Amino acid sequence: MDSVFLRSELDVVPHVPTNxxxxxxxxxxxxxxxxxxxxxxxxxxxxxxxxxxxxxxxxSEACLSHGFFQVINHGVxxxxxxxxxxxxxxxxxxxxxRKLSLQKTSGSxxxxxxxxxxxxxxxxxxxxxxxxxxxxxxxxxxxTNYFKSIGEDFEQAGVTFQKYxxxxxxxxxxxxxxxxxxxxxxxxxYRELFSDGCSIMRCNNYxxxxxxxxxxxxxxxxxxxxxxxxxxDLVGGLHVFADNKWKMVPPRxxxxxxxxxxxxxxxxxxxxxxxxxxxxxxKYKERKSLAFFLCPKEDxxxxxxxxxxxxxxxxxxxxxxxxxxxxxxxxxxxxxxxTLPNFINWLLSSKTTN
Numbered sequence: 001m002d003s004v005f006l007r008s009e010l011d012v013v014p015h016v017p018t019n020x021x022x023x024x025x026x027x028x029x030x031x032x033x034x035x036x037x038x039x040x041x042x043x044x045x046x047x048x049x050x051x052x053x054x055x056x057x058x059x060s061e062a063c064l065s066h067g068f069f070q071v072i073n074h075g076v077x078x079x080x081x082x083x084x085x086x087x088x089x090x091x092x093x094x095x096x097x098r099k100l101s102l103q104k105t106s107g108s109x110x111x112x113x114x115x116x117x118x119x120x121x122x123x124x125x126x127x128x129x130x131x132x133x134x135x136x137x138x139x140x141x142x143x144t145n146y147f148k149s150i151g152e153d154f155e156q157a158g159v160t161f162q163k164y165x166x167x168x169x170x171x172x173x174x175x176x177x178x179x180x181x182x183x184x185x186x187x188x189x190y191r192e193l194f195s196d197g198c199s200i201m202r203c204n205n206y207x208x209x210x211x212x213x214x215x216x217x218x219x220x221x222x223x224x225x226x227x228x229x230x231x232x233d234l235v236g237g238l239h240v241f242a243d244n245k246w247k248m249v250p251p252r253x254x255x256x257x258x259x260x261x262x263x264x265x266x267x268x269x270x271x272x273x274x275x276x277x278x279x280x281x282x283k284y285k286e287r288k289s290l291a292f293f294l295c296p297k298e299d300x301x302x303x304x305x306x307x308x309x310x311x312x313x314x315x316x317x318x319x320x321x322x323x324x325x326x327x328x329x330x331x332x333x334x335x336x337x338x339t340l341p342n343f344i345n346w347l348l349s350s351k352t353t354n
Contacts, residue, residue: 015210015211016126016209016210016211016214016215019122019123019124020124020125020126020214020215021123021214021215022123022214022215022216022219023123026123026216026219026220026278027213027214027216028246029246030239030245030246030247030248030280031245031246031247032245032247032248033247033248033249033250034066034068034240034242034247034248034249035247036062036066036068036069036070036240036242036249037058037059037061037062037069037070038069038070038071038072038252038255039055039058039059039069039070039071039072040055040071040072040073041055041071041072041073041074041075041174042073043055044174044178045073045074045075045174052178052181053181055178056178056181056182057182059178059179059182060182060183063179063182063260063268063271063272063273064271064272064273065242065273066240066241066242066273066275066276067259067260067265067272067273067274067275067276068240068242068249068257068258068259068260068275068277069258069259070252070255070256070257070258071171071175071255071256071258072254072255072256074171074256075167075170075171075174076164076167076168076171076256077167078253078254080160080163080164080167081164081231081290083160083164084160084161084164084231084290085231085233085288085290087156087157087160087161088130088157088203088205088288088290089288090157091130091154091157091203092128092130092203092205092288099112099114099128100112100114102130102150104131109131109133109200109330110131110132110133110146111130111131111132112128112129112130113128113129113130113131114128123219125215125216125217125218125219125279126206126207126209126215126216126217126281127204127205127206127207127217127218127279127281128204128205128207129202129203129204129205130202130203131200131201131202131203132146132147132161132201133146133198133199133200133201134165134168134169134198134199134200134201134292135196135197135198135199136165136166136169141158141162142162143158143161143162143165143201144158144159144162145158146158147161161201164201164290164292165199165201165292168199168201168229168292168294169199169292169294171229171256172194172199172227172229172292172294173191173194173195175227175229175258175294176190176191176193176194176227176294177190177191179227179264179268179272183268183271183272183305183308184307184308185305185307185308186305189305190267193267193296193297193300193302194226194294194295194296194297196297197294197295197296197297197298197300197322198295198297198298199292199293199294199295200225200292200293200295201290201291201292201293202290202291202293203288203289203290203291204217204218204279204288204289204290204291205286205287205288206237206279206281206282206286206287206288206289207281207286208281208282208283208284208285208286209281209282209283210283211283212280212281212282212283215281216278216279216280216281217237217278217279217280217281217287218277218278218279219278219336220241220276220277220278220336220337221276221277221278221335221336221337221339222261222262222274222275222276222277222335222336222337222339222340223259223261223262223274223275223293223335224261224262224263224325224326224328224329224335224339224340224343225261225262225263225293225294225295226260226261226263226264226267226293226294226295226296227258227259227260227261227264227293227294228257228258228259228261228275228291228292228293228294229256229257229258229291229292229294230256230257230258230259230289230290230291230292231256231257231289231290232251232257232287232288232289232290233251233253233287233288233289234251234253235251235282235285235286235287235288236248236249236250236251236282236287237279237280237281237282237287238251238257238277238278238279238289239277239278239279239280240259240275240276240277241276241277241278241337246278259275259277260272260273260274260275261274261275261293262274262325262339262340262343263295263296263302263322263325265340266302266303266304266316266317266320266340267302267303267304267305268304268308269304269305269308269309269312269315269316269317270316270317271308271312274340276337295322295326296322297322298321298322298323298326299321299322299323300321300322301319301320301321302319302320302321302322303315303317303319304316304317317340317344318344318347318348320343320344320347324343324347325343328343328346328347329343332346333346
């Protein structure tokens with residue numbers, strides 16, 4: 001973790017340190033708001049066929065264009081979302097030495113990270129994160145146990161985030177059905193890939209910054225995972241790249257942000273766009289967001305449905321496993337807008353040399 005973050009305990013610092021400064025080409029201002037659909041899931045979740053087709057059509061249009069949409073009436077209790085924000089707010093307000101006791105260790109994805117400085121030395125993001133695993137094994141409450149291992153004072157946070165992740169996974173599984181419908185394949189096709197996967201929960205805190213025009217909370221990237229379900233507070237700062245411009249995404253508390261990741265791009269044979277996005281920081285306010293990344297089981301072979309490939313005439317991506325892509329992004333490559341093609345090149349070259 002950067003020494004400035006340690007010394008200031010994330011209070012405002014007068015100047016952005018050099019390793020947090022991003023090149024100008026990354027800092028282009030957003031131009032207007034993104035006109036992305038807000039999809040009402042109420043009818044779909046009730047089994048209404050007409051509402052389901054309407055929702056699938058909206059999602060298809062968004063995913064063919066930029067891979068981003070929002071959902072309302074999604075079935076996740078608003079009180080649970082508020083409680084999750086409260087718990088993570090309490091965590092990020094802890095003294096820095098307490099947070100560092102949970103710091104990510106070498107080779108692990110789980111734990112606390114300040115600016116990802118354990119992995120990178122330049123273009124550091126102006127943020128801190130807490131990441132932990134989730135899978136819906138009813139015999140083992142993974143999230144609850146993770147927080148219990150941190151200490152007794154985190155027990156309630158564990159209970160809250162276990163419920164939160166349960167809700168996100170259930171919603172994610174329903175969204176895979178809508179995505180399948182929108183692509184014209186069997187509605188359960190993708191669901192089977194994700195039912196036993198280990199997903200990723202990441203809580204983000206973007207401190208206020210005296211020089212927000214010099215740095216980014218998160219640099220431009222596409223998520224390597226399949227599907228991201230995010231809830232952001234009202235501060236705002238999420239930008240999506242669409243129509244060759246950065247566009248702002250106004251926050252709304254009743255909606256969950258959903259974006260397509262690289263893995264689902266491959267699962268759709270390249271039809272659905274992996275969403276290129278970034279986060280900016282605010283001079284006066286800190287911002288928080290809760291991101292749930294839906295992932296398939298690590299050893300499951302991932303390929304687009306035969307029906308889609310048949311209609312397209314060409315298979316756009318070779319078969320791979322989620323563990324292959326995860327290993328690539330953790331060991332070899334910093335996720336950006338070119339992660340998927342660079343991963344495919346790496347995958348093919350590694351197979352050639354082995």
